[in-house]
Amino acid sequence: MKRDLDSIILTRQELQIMKVVWELGNATVKEVCDTMSQMKPVAYTTILTLMGILEEKGALVHTRSGRAFVYSPLLSRQQATRNQVRDVINRFFDGRPDALIEDVLEH
Helix, strand or coil: CHHHHHHHCCCCHHHHHHHHHHHHHHEEEHHHHHHHHCCCCCCHHHHHHHHHHHHHHEEEEEEECCEEEEEECCCCCHHHHHHHHHHHHHCCCCHHHHHHHHHHHCC
């Protein structure tokens, strides 16, 4: 099920995967797994599952290259950032950006 890019909110793990894909331009599950494992070991099956979820959300799309799927981002880093900020404003500040700014300036 493909969703509107404006509505995609990423979990912490999904964001880590997207950062790798954004950096590489496109990537296989193995490439993402290898890159992320440099910092902390991650299971191939976990990355495979999460990349499938990201594709269902509409953040990634894949093409086949031989036996591997190559994933490319549909969701840009800028759009993801905008979505997360909008979500924080809506959930914590009742949709008022000025309330977020006031809160940040107070602390």
